């Protein structure tokens with residue numbers, strides 16, 4: 184059901200956008216503008232036509248032209264007589280504009296275009312279908328409202344901003360989830376700098392049952408993609424954030440408190456809270472900016488107008504919910520803090536890191552510092568961190584997934600001891616070399632079996648009668664994965680021969 | 694024990710996956726007093742019982758050792774008794790994600806085969822979901838039922854002995870997802886559509902041959918399935934090695950003799966750590982075709 188307050192994906196042709204369902208809020212996507220009001224209460228997966236900025240539900244085959252079946256495939260026609268000049272179309276741009284003004288439906292325009300195209304009749308049925316499909320993309324105003332599933336979110340991020348999810352491709356993520364044996368009632372550690380996509384995927388597979396320790400980088404847990412899953416509030420209770428910069432202090436509780444206090448003091452030094460916040464954001468943002476400049480610039484420039492529009496929207500959404508959060512102090516712990524980070528990241532995307540930071544409607548720092556709601560949130564957060572530490576200390580976690588922009592070696596070394604024996608882990612990296620390093624470190628340390636460095640290869644196919652073939656384009660890389668199983672390090676007490684792990688490793692390779 | 698719930702200590706009657714080497718593992722159901730012969734020597738079941746999963750177990754009177762691992766669907770896929778061709782973890786991962794499976798999902802599967810897919814699916818949809826799996830080979834159906842029970846999964850799965858191509862699934866409006874691994878999957882499309890929830894769902898068909906997916910896709914289109922996509926996903930495993938390439942000897946003109954003496958006497962080599970792709974690897978498993986059934990619009 185499409186419900187107010189939920190996040191949904193809006194699909195227009197092959198483009199997806201994540202939006203929050205709100206009444207009276209104009210959505211912009213792919214040159215369309217509309218309100219979601221009419222969709223509220225209808226099933227997710229419904230298809231709509233956009234007319235006068237309103238949505239009207241339509242059957243799913245609307246605007247989809249039928250694929251010619253085997254029997255209809257014509258052999259007598261070919262494209263021999265097709266003239267490739269711009270004169271084949273009799274309708275002018277002005278004609279089309281006029282038709283649109285008169286309120287002609289997309290289908291009608293396309294029909295006119297086909298009729299007035301001198302070549303259309305001579306085309307093979309395949310070319311005809313292709314022509315209609317192409318025009319359909321331009322003139323049909325259909326959208327579908329979908330549940331943001333992991334599958335669709337992966338596609339969306341991959342198409343829009345792969346660097347935000349460290350180029351983690353859907354097949355690679357799917358391997359992580361199975362190889363990591365993620366399931367309900369397990370205790371899993373996740374390190375994720377992929378917008379919280381992996382975190383969300385893991386939470387979905389755990390169904391809110393078990394324990395999920397989120398090792399986060401920066402000052403606050405970041406869960407942009409995670410929020411898209413619309414998890415019930417109860418799922419949050421199984422989630423324990425733990426700061427990455429405290430991983431060396433898992434076994435020293437005192438240091439954790441110190442660390443947090445230091446963090447508080449730091450922000451306290453500046454009399455103006457906003458400044459302090461902004462520093463945090465940019466500090467966090469810098470490495471990303473560089474990365475984007477180097478790698479993502481070409482992609483982003485192609486889709487620049489669309490992305491920007493989208494971001495303005497996203498930012499709007501963010502500040503809206505922050506306002507709400509401040510009015511309603513019973514909000515989730517640290518949620519308003521998280522949003523500061525969200526904004527930081529959004530700025531990144533637009534490629535214009537704003538030195539002054541976005542203007543926020545926060546009360547002055549002195550006042551805000553003493554805000555009981557804020558102090559309460561902070562206390563809760565610390566409590567959760569303490570809980571996470573206690574859980575990690577026990578060393579009987581069931582799984583570990585790492586997908587982040589950092590060198591995974593130190594992370595694996597710090598976190599692997601938190602796993603019980605005979606449990607699985609999977610480490611993702613966009614590059615192969617850091618995983619080779621990880622592999623060697625783990626081999627040297629021992630306590631792991633079935634260490635495997637892998638890569639998956641993904642190819643899409645077009646399956647049509649008489650026209651089956653692989654797609655012309657395919658993804659060049661989906662990143663690399665290192666996985667393995669933990670085992671006990673100690674040798675059985677009855678043992679007389681203590682073999683070092685490396686010796687065993689040799690035995691395996693021959 | 695249950696394959697879908699980790700525990701710490703091995704008990705009698707449990708299944709453990711005995712690990713000898715990377716390439717050699719086998720499942721073992723533990724019975725006190727029994728002995729299993731491995732190539733590292735005799736392994737006494739009672740040496741495993743009471744230990745932690747993941748422990749090193751001596752065998753052959755201390756001559757060698759193995760590890761006793763907690764079973765997972767992935768280890769099961771690698772070690773299960775083959776009654777049929779099976780689908781492996783790479784494809785299973787992809788179909789699990791593409792079918793939007795999660796705890797609570799209701800899934801319909803045919804054929805059950807050796808239960809490789811079934812185990813992985815059950816793991817993901819537990820504890821509140823259900824798998825209805827159909828197999829027209831009587832012994833395979835029975836064996837699968839037995840295994841599910843031994844693995845503590847009975848309450849999560851229903852095995853039905855039936856020919857789904859002629860007799861259908863006999864289910865309507867229950868499933869979130871359907872998985873087909875049949876010689877002629879197109880014959881099951883109509884009843885798969887019936888089995889899917891009216892609110893919509895996903896379908897996946899696994900077939901090795903192009904002709905099979907061709908016919909399946911035609912059928913899916915004519916039955917109103919949308920977003921039909923077909924993919925192929927392969928796994929490449931790298932061998933991590935240290936490699937030393939000898940430096941070439943380009944000759945030693947007199948003027949350079951000195952430099953030569955400063956370097957080491959032996960020939961130098963360029964040494965590096967590398968992830969080496971395999972010489973041979975599986976080049977095809979099967980095509981995975983996915984499709985969505987959207988909720989039907991009530992015509993008012």
Ligand SMILES: C[S@@+](CC[C@H](N)C(=O)[O-])C[C@H]1O[C@@H](n2cnc3c(N)ncnc32)[C@H](O)[C@@H]1O
Nearest residue numbers: 779780804806807808809810829856857858874
């Ligand atoms: C390749 S196997 C399935 C393997 C399974 N996916 C696995 O990974 O273990 C195909 C199975 O489908 C069964 N089968 C074939 N046609 C069938 C039909 N019409 N109805 C039910 N089962 C059928 C066969 O007996 C066989 O066991």
